[in-house]
Amino acid sequence: MSNDRTAIGIAAAVNSGNVTSTSVLEEHLARIAERENEVHAFNLVTSTQARERALEIDAQIAKGENVGPLAGVPIALKDNMCTRGVPTTCSSKILEGWKPPYNATVVDRLYAAGAVFVGKTNLDEFAMGSSTENSAFGPTRNPLDTSRVPGGSSGGSAAAVAAGFAAVSLGSDTGGSIRQPAALCGVVGVKPTYGLVSRYGLVAFASSLDQIGPFATTVADAALLTEIIAGHDPMDSTSIPQKAPSLLSVLDRGVEGLRIGRVTDLPEGADADVLEKLDAAFLALEKVGATIVDVTLPSLSFALTAYYLIAPAEASSNLARYDGVRYGARVAENDINTMYANTRAKGFGDEVKRRIMLGTYALSAGYYDAYYGKALKVRRLISNDFADAYTKVDVILTPTSPTVAFPFGSKTDNPLAMYLCDIFTIPTNLAGHPAMSVPFGTGQANMPVGVQVMAPTLGEEVMFRVAASLERAS
Amino acid sequence: MSDRLSAAVVAKVARLARLNISEAEVERYTKQLDGMLDHFADIDGLNLADVEPMTQAFPLANVFRADVEQPCLDREEVLAMAPAAEQGRFRVPPSGGSDE
């Protein structure tokens, strides 16, 4: 029992009294103590609060109460989710030390399910990046090879699960920021349908694209987490008015009769080792009864452009509130405009500044139609392409990331090179569809490769079915 | 090369976004942003005349809350996180005149 490090296994063991929440926690804290200096998955390890919570849970269990489906499960949270009284920095100097006076909805839901929070994980500053090299507090290292990046922007959350610091973790995904690090760290990562999981308390990057989702070592754990955090939230106007889907129950259904889409006009850029594993995935699914169907998504090659106009535009507005007036860092000056300009110049890193400027430009008078306005139309084209494809197939498979985890510094010279990490993940954010990455073999330098399963809006059931099959075959 | 974006425009955008960047940074960002816009020109060739912009990922409308009071934040907890506070209010340096 104590060897089962999955969330499902831990919760069952804790709820049945076979193991204490405290002992599970201590195991995880020990692993953190051993390797965190090397990996730097966390901005903050909340061991004191975690221990208190574990004791509370143990007391409840001792009284014969059932604590919940995540009883005693150590969970890490990306440091862009508000946790009351616990610093939430978004890995930015401008929010260093800021303690929110409220919890994100997902935090409340996990807490109610019995989870034990072990810490806030590192990210690319304000979730802008694909390698976690943009963190103001130093990068996170890939636990499988510390000379390589864990991916981003949720690099810390991915690494925490890969290194066994937490059984599961939460990240956020705007252009691939859960799926890509999941692929690079060899874990499962899920971006749910837009609107399925509440964004209340998630520090906004790009409001029409952001979604919270889980990292886990198994598809089943990811399904459980999704069930717990999903479902309507009245505090989020974009929240879909539905209950959370039932996903654990579909995992064993297999893929017999399902149509799996292969994109024949996939944008170039994926390495050969990655494409090899994708081919293997198609074969594996065929073997267990799925049919492979060719589809085209002609507008996909324009997705990067649309994304890098829409996301920075929304971000430029979402990040304007960091002005030194009500919270966060301030550079004191004699007039307010100088205060704004110096506070933000000092508090924001390079990539954040760049995207704010790109976004401000794309929205500005005279340029709106040429940039932001056009990008919204390209978004429509992409959505139409998917709608068309999903009349022929149930899910679509692509690589998650064009490469395996790359060495530090190899893409930081040219911002555009870094943006290309997201070519396969971006389209689903634009369309609002769910997608997840499942580890499927290894590529270069023995680093893990992830296969991306995409499904139509609210297609989590079929997506998880296919993912479970892939997991069994991998 | 820099025919899409001039340093003057970048400087203006930085002012609009309240980012005090140095001249060297203006130059660097101009080059980088110009390069990006060059890449993004791939959408210029698309025929988008009859395409409706997509502004919502999931079609919802008429989402409301009832006009019922909810508990407020504790003022002290909030002001404790403020860079400068006085008399129960947030303190800031003077403006050079507003437009609102």
Added chain:
Amino acid sequence: MIDNGLPEGWELVVGLEVHVELATKTKLFSGSPNRFGDEPNTNIDPVTLGLPGALPVLNQHAVELAMRIGLALNCTVQPSTFHRKNYFYPDLPKAYQITQYDQPLNIDGFLLLRGGVRVGIERAHMEEDTGKSTHFGGTGGRIHGSDYSLIDFNRAGVPLVEIVSRPDVRTSEQARQYVNELRGILVAIGASDAKMEEGSMRCDANVSVRKYGDPLGTRCEIKNVNSVRSIGRAIDYEARRQIDLLETGGSIRQETRHWDETDGRTHTLRTKEDADDYRYFLEPDLVPLAPDAEWVERVRAALPVLPAARRTKLAELTGADVDGEAVAVVVERSQDEYVQTVASLGGDAGRALVWVQQAFAEEGEQPRLPASDLAALTILERDGKITATQAKTVLIDMLDSGGGDPAAIAAAKGFEALDTSVIEKFVDDGIAAQPDAWAKYCGGEEKALGSLVGTIMKLSKGKADGKVVTAILQERRGI
């Protein structure tokens, strides 16, 4: 050509923008209380403060009130969206205001002023209010030259409706009427308490001038107009300022100007080098607002009778001028129903209107004096049993006591209307007592009438009806 108080040939063109705070219990996008006068920063929540991670959710009652406003102004209610208006200012917590831009909730309405002047309403849209800045140090607390500001976010997020008129107003008097009429409507429909002195109704004026027949001139927006009276003064000043400038060969710069109540002038607000580009884009955290036809109809059907309709009804009932002071005042005080009740009890509606206007300023919507008592009083007058002057005395008595039998009170005071022949005798005595005044009056000096009437009234110990005395004197004069 209407009398706009300007030099000949000049036309005044005014458009008015009125911001109204809605009378909801909570804010537009969150559940903090919408209350005036509380301790600073006590009505706050993550959304109000623009904390990281906060999200707006639309207050349904605010939508209801916004629709009431639109329908009361004869607007079309249409599907609408919200946009972000991006700019930096310390009382704007998110550094953007959520407002409505190219698809506002209410469009294409109108408001009728007295005398049939029709002012078009372009739109009435929803948006959130900002916090409040108080400036300290520098020159007497004004913005320029101050040392620091303190910000209170209690007001941030309060629901507003911005009502934008078309530039149909042509005189400062019309502007004042527009604002008064609008205020009356807002209060009648329960949308707002519309108190300019508390800031729950704020008015900006867009003013331009032109020679009749010319195209529209450049306009200036006048802000900081805090009372109805100031609206008139500010518009008059600004119109003159613009005319003076144009007549001396200058040109009007399109700008926002600040009205200073103490020196009675408008001043340029210091302009920044780059005027703000608001970079409007659709608010991604909200979804479209499209009230269905049933909801719109319910709101329309539930609208109370509006002041204009009430004035028409009262005028018809009493025979008074629909655009006159009496009707306006009585409707404004919501005492028109009382007058109707008096009439329905057999009282004289015209007399009742006069008394209510003159004596009921402190009475409120439900006057203390029972309508039946006032009805009885007006009947005495109508039947010639007592004079108007006597009736007033009786009325004051009745008001003091909260009621009474006017006939009995009149009798107790020894009031009775005098017979005409008796009055003729008092007139004889009056003329005899003031032969010079009589001579002057016969010679055409109308002013002499006053002292003659006064003498006669005194002689009759106030019992003669002044109107009858005057009529007799006029008849005897024979001019």
